[in-house]
Amino acid sequence: MAGxxxxxxxKRRQRAESSGEPFxxxxxxxxxxxxxxxxxxxxxxxxxxxxxxxxxxxxPVVYPETTxxxxxxxxxxxxxxxxxxxxxxxxxxxxxxxxxxxxxVVAVTKMNAILEVDEVNRVAWVEPGVINLDLTKQLxxxxxxxxxxxxxxxxxxxxxxxxxxxxGPHCLAYGVTNAHVVAMEVVLPSGDTAMLGGLEAEPxxxxxxxxxxxxxxxxxIVTKVAVRLTKNRPAVRTLLMAxxxxxxxxxxxxxVIAAGIVPAAMEVMDKQITAAVENYxxxxxxxxxxxxxxAEVDGLDSGVDIDADRIAKIGRSNKATDVRLAESEAQRQLxxxxxxxxxxxxxxxxxDYYLHDTVVPRSALADVLEQIYEIAxxxxxxxxxxxxxxxxxxxxLIVFDGRQEGVLERVHAAGGEIxxxxxxxxxxxxxxxxxGVEKQKFMSRMFTNDDLxxxxxxxxxxxxxxxxxxxxxxxxxxxxxxxxxxxxxxxxVWG
Amino acid sequence: xxxxxxxxxxTLLAFAEEVGETDAVAxxxxxxxxxxxxxxxxxxxxxxxxxxxxxxxxxxxxxxxRAGTSVGELHATLAAKGQRTALPERGGTVGGALAVGENDxxxxxxxxxxxxxxxxxxxxxxxxxxxxxxxxxxxxxGFDLPRLMVGSLGTLGCLAEVILRTNPxxxxxxxxxxxxxxxxxxxxxxxxxxxxxxxxxxxxxxxxGHGPDVEQQTKVLASLGSFSDAEAPELPxxxxxxxxxxxxxxxxxxxxxxxxxxxxxxxxxxxxxxxxELDPAVVVISERLKANFDPTGRLxxxxxxxxx
Ligand SMILES: Cc1cc2nc3c(=O)[nH]c(=O)nc-3n(C[C@H](O)[C@H](O)[C@H](O)COP(=O)(O)OP(=O)(O)OC[C@H]3O[C@@H](n4cnc5c(N)ncnc54)[C@H](O)[C@@H]3O)c2cc1C
Numbered sequence: 196m197a198g199x200x201x202x203x204x205x206k207r208r209q210r211a212e213s214s215g216e217p218f219x220x221x222x223x224x225x226x227x228x229x230x231x232x233x234x235x236x237x238x239x240x241x242x243x244x245x246x247x248x249x250x251x252x253x254x255p256v257v258y259p260e261t262t263x264x265x266x267x268x269x270x271x272x273x274x275x276x277x278x279x280x281x282x283x284x285x286x287x288x289x290x291x292x293x294x295x296x297x298x299x300v301v302a303v304t305k306m307n308a309i310l311e312v313d314e315v316n317r318v319a320w321v322e323p324g325v326i327n328l329d330l331t332k333q334l335x336x337x338x339x340x341x342x343x344x345x346x347x348x349x350x351x352x353x354x355x356x357x358x359x360x361x362x363g364p365h366c367l368a369y370g371v372t373n374a375h376v377v378a379m380e381v382v383l384p385s386g387d388t389a390m391l392g393g394l395e396a397e398p399x400x401x402x403x404x405x406x407x408x409x410x411x412x413x414x415x416i417v418t419k420v421a422v423r424l425t426k427n428r429p430a431v432r433t434l435l436m437a438x439x440x441x442x443x444x445x446x447x448x449x450x451v452i453a454a455g456i457v458p459a460a461m462e463v464m465d466k467q468i469t470a471a472v473e474n475y476x477x478x479x480x481x482x483x484x485x486x487x488x489x490a491e492v493d494g495l496d497s498g499v500d501i502d503a504d505r506i507a508k509i510g511r512s513n514k515a516t517d518v519r520l521a522e523s524e525a526q527r528q529l530x531x532x533x534x535x536x537x538x539x540x541x542x543x544x545x546x547d548y549y550l551h552d553t554v555v556p557r558s559a560l561a562d563v564l565e566q567i568y569e570i571a572x573x574x575x576x577x578x579x580x581x582x583x584x585x586x587x588x589x590x591x592l593i594v595f596d597g598r599q600e601g602v603l604e605r606v607h608a609a610g611g612e613i614x615x616x617x618x619x620x621x622x623x624x625x626x627x628x629x630x631g632v633e634k635q636k637f638m639s640r641m642f643t644n645d646d647l648x649x650x651x652x653x654x655x656x657x658x659x660x661x662x663x664x665x666x667x668x669x670x671x672x673x674x675x676x677x678x679x680x681x682x683x684x685x686x687x688v689w690g
Numbered sequence: 691x692x693x694x695x696x697x698x699x700x701t702l703l704a705f706a707e708e709v710g711e712t713d714a715v716a717x718x719x720x721x722x723x724x725x726x727x728x729x730x731x732x733x734x735x736x737x738x739x740x741x742x743x744x745x746x747x748x749x750x751x752x753x754x755x756r757a758g759t760s761v762g763e764l765h766a767t768l769a770a771k772g773q774r775t776a777l778p779e780r781g782g783t784v785g786g787a788l789a790v791g792e793n794d795x796x797x798x799x800x801x802x803x804x805x806x807x808x809x810x811x812x813x814x815x816x817x818x819x820x821x822x823x824x825x826x827x828x829x830x831x832g833f834d835l836p837r838l839m840v841g842s843l844g845t846l847g848c849l850a851e852v853i854l855r856t857n858p859x860x861x862x863x864x865x866x867x868x869x870x871x872x873x874x875x876x877x878x879x880x881x882x883x884x885x886x887x888x889x890x891x892x893x894x895x896x897x898x899g900h901g902p903d904v905e906q907q908t909k910v911l912a913s914l915g916s917f918s919d920a921e922a923p924e925l926p927x928x929x930x931x932x933x934x935x936x937x938x939x940x941x942x943x944x945x946x947x948x949x950x951x952x953x954x955x956x957x958x959x960x961x962x963x964x965x966x967e968l969d970p971a972v973v974v975i976s977e978r979l980k981a982n983f984d985p986t987g988r989l990x991x992x993x994x995x996x997x998x
Contacts, residue, residue: 313935315874315934315935315938316933316934316935317934317953359830360830360834362828366828370805371828371830373805373834373837374802374805383971383975387971387974388971389969389971389972389975390969390972391972393933394933394934394935394955395931395932395933395955396793396797396931396932396934396937396951396954396955396956397791397792397793397841397931397956398931399931399965399966399968399995399996400841400968400972400976400995400996401838401841401842401975401976401979401995401996402791402804402837402838402840402841402842403838403972403975403976405804405834405837405838405840406833406834406835406837406838408834408837409830409833409834410833410834426881426882428881429881449749452749452750452751453748453749455772455773455858456858457751457857457858494881494882494899494903495881495899495902495903495906495907496906497900497902497903497905497906498899498900498902498903501900501902502900554824554826554827554828554829555826556747556750556825556826557749557750558747558749558750583828586826586827586828587826587827587828588828621825621826622824622825622826623824623825623826623829623831624831624832625829625830625831626826626828626829626830627828627830628830629830630830630831630832634831638831638832640695641695641824641831641832642695642821642822642832643695643696643820643821645814645818645819645820646820646821646822647832649814649820649822649835649983650822650832650833650835652979652982652983653833653835653838653979653982654833655978655982656975656978656979656982657975657978659978668832668833669832669833
């Protein structure tokens with residue numbers, strides 16, 4: 196800075212623009228005025244994510260551009276006794292990014308550079324705000340992609356994927372995000388940085404990288420990630436199979452796995468969702484079928500033919516009424532377009548929906564689906580199913596009109612029963628959306644107090660003072676779950 | 691496979707009793723990596739984890755197995771149904787393999803050890819059975835303690851029972867060997883080889899998959915050099931872990947023999963790897979972890995992952 200004149204000027208301007216909030220002023224001094232938002236509209240916008248839960252209460256919203264700026268924000272928050280909530284694109288469905296306790300919201304969306312593509316080590320170093328699909332598009336000319344492909348991939352960030360250990364249709368063969376994060380730089384709740392994991396074959400020490408992935412923004416802020424590059428496969432076969440009974444589709448899925456075939460993807464859509472999708476994009480799905488199964492295998496030419504053949508046979512032996520093989524890349528894209536726009540299609544037909552996410556053993560899919568339809572009948576609700584069948588990941592979609600008297604109570608009660616049915620079948624609470632605020636109260640249905648206490652010990656090794664994204668994941672009654680001035684878990688539904 | 695809640699299996703409860711809650715204990719597997727992360731301090735009471743396969747569900751590609759079971763025995767049972775796990779077979783136990791966390795040298799084809807653990811049950815320093823993770827192949831319910839347990843050298847809890855992901859054994863597998871070809875070029879030319887190894891002059895490749903796929907990849911190899919069927923090479927005893935790019939250009943001190951794994955980054959050679967320092971911020975968290983999970987330092991005293 197050239198002399199005191201300039202700094203006096205700056206000081207005067209800052210005084211003139213003082214927000215009246217010392218914390219906000221300190222953040223503005225550290226970043227810049229326009230990258231620290233304190234207006235009602237910005238705060239209100241960042242008080243929600245894509246979940247059905249009511250917003251929280253956002254403090255200032257900051258847009259750092261460098262790791263050093265993230266550190267400065269975290270240190271200032273510590274000095275001012277404020278909590279910190281990391282945020283990507285806000286597409287989370289479990290309320291993970293909802294700010295509780297009026298924290299500073301650290302939106303990493305401006306940190307969106309692909310820093311390096313390292314082909315020998317088969318990794319790309321990216322900033323956390325890089326959009327999932329943008330990375331895959333950038334890698335395409337080099338013959339690689341980023342394997343996790345959540346349905347929200349056009350908007351969600353790599354940082355959000357890491358925090359939620361996100362999945363997608365093609366994670367069946369390739370694994371969820373954890374398998375694709377090699378190393379990462381994080382800003383710890385203390386404000387220090389740490390490099391977790393490493394490009395080495397077997398990084399030394401505890402696998403803090405592994406513990407951080409899926410921690411839903413409670414252990415620190417990801418500022419740089421080395422993600423694994425997956426080689427694009429030269430050959431792909433995509434099959435569409437139609438069934439008169441959703442049970443036959445589910446049985447086909449478990450028979451394929453039992454036969455020792457791990458397809459790249461296996462997705463099931465039931466009659467209701469198929470009709471909605473067909474109406475929306477005209478993907479060529481058979482609308483009279485009770486269920487449609489999309490199965491994809493990839494690899495080398497001869498191998499994919501063998502697997503596609505075997506899958507078709509298994510489908511036929513489970514009474515598939517129609518078995519189609521995509522004849523061209525255009526046909527294949529169309530089949531996937533139907534699957535990928537399923538949520539958009541639903542938005543056309545109902546004002547509100549609540550997307551659930553549980554996992555059951557694949558062999559229990561048919562039984563649990565039957566129970567879900569029974570629950571829908573009992574609560575007089577429309578529940579559509581479009582899900583990652585290959586790994587048993589159910590996504591019951593409750594469609595409703597929130598203006599109807601008493602409907603919310605029924606939606607939540609039905610959701611609770613779906614979770615119970617999944618756990619009773621030997622399943623788990625969440626396959627990819629996480630716990631956030633959505634499933635906190637169900638955690639004690641899956642874990643004992645001692646189990647939860649140990650999860651909390653991990654959390655507090657990173658964040659002893661519970662400053663980062665407090666009030667998430669671990670249920671009430673454990674430290675870091677109950678913090679003064681956190682608002683209670685919201686109950687109304689997004690509309 | 692039951693949901694995770696409230697462990698009632700008498701074998702696990704008896705193991706918890708044996709671990710107890712006061713004196714220092716060290717858990718023995720096959721002792722194949724006894725000195726890793728430091729030799730146990732003092733004279734801890736030696737204990738062994740329970741043995742046996744609890745439930746194998748080939749159709750789910752999962753197996754529930756007690757930590758004291760040998761990896762060899764587990765793999766023999768799985769092989770009868772055409773499956774395997776990512777765990778390396780070195781004469782040790784399942785719990786030992788997970789606690790050490792090393793990969794099979796063919797990890798590119800078999801998967802990484804750290805990704806194979808779906809659910810873990812361990813006995814805590816307070817003598818309680820703790821569960822984390824779940825029985826399904828996909829799960830993000832809560833903090834990921836299974837990942838933390840892999841490679842923790844038994845310093846955070848005594849592994850009692852786990853659920854592992856299994857994988858189908860490919861229809862065909864074949865080792866090929868050639869001299870005078872560039873191992874990195876070989877690796878880049880293939881789609882997902884299970885292993886590409888080199889000692890600087892020779893190259894060994896393991897191809898796995900459907901017969902016609904293996905055939906096709908063999909043709910790719912033939913275009914690069916004169917490959918012929920071979921056995922896997924013998925691996926020197928010490929393993930070094932480095933970036934794949936460093937492994938590809940590795941030259942040993944004093945011309946020691948070595949085998950480098952291309953694309954993975956392991957080197958097998960005759961002398962131990964000089965350890966590097968951990969990031970100080972990582973050390974702070976690691977020490978807090980240890981203090982939070984084992985406040986009195988009774989589990990495997992003297993050991994710490996990453997310590998020389
Ligand atoms: C239509 C739709 C379809 C979806 N489909 C899928 C799907 O197929 N599979 C799936 O897994 N998910 C799916 N999701 C959920 C969601 O898109 C994913 O969880 C995604 O990874 C969230 O990314 P985000 O950038 O929006 O994160 P946010 O919603 O902004 O944040 C999610 C969590 O990550 C934390 N976080 C964000 N950035 C960071 C960072 N840099 N450091 C530390 N913590 C951070 C936040 O605190 C929060 O807890 C879907 C959502 C929608 C709306």
